Amino acid sequence: MTKEIRIQPIKNGTVIDHLNVGSVYKILQVLDLSEFALTAAMNVESRKLGKKDILFIEGKELDDKELSKIALIGKGASVNMIKGSEIKKKFQLGYPKKAEAIIKCINPKCVTNSEPLDTKFDVKQDPLEATCYYCETRMNENEIVESIKK
Ligand SMILES: [Zn+2]
Known part of the structure; x- marks a missing residue:
């Protein structure tokens, strides 16, 4: 449990947590994030999932379309929107209808x-x-x- 990675306080941006292993790779293929500073943690220990991926995107707020894409790839992932080093909004992604x-x-x-x-x-x-x-x-x-x- 001590190995578990906690959400690092990025200043502004989005943290996508509780992604199934392999999801980060797929997300990077379908979202254009080339302008943003990214940190990916892949295959890390998770109490909930056993193993998980996490993606930190500095300076990026995801729009609805981007969130829908991520929802299709990573069911049950949680999205944390960070502003001024604080979590401003946190929600879990379900599959879009x-x-x-x-x-x-x-x-x-x-x-x-x-x-x-x-x-x-x-x-x-x-x-x-x-x-x-x-x-x-x-x-x-x-x-x-x-x-x-x-
Ligand atoms: Zn068709």
């Missing part, structure tokens, strides 16, 4: 892949599944994570 313009449809014939249309999916959980509003193609968790737009 809908995903709009966040993931791509895996059906190559889907209208969203040929027309300039935003994708729309209904999202169900346990297991995670997304159904395309346009072509009704269903996507499982792996397919969803692989299809999250950059």
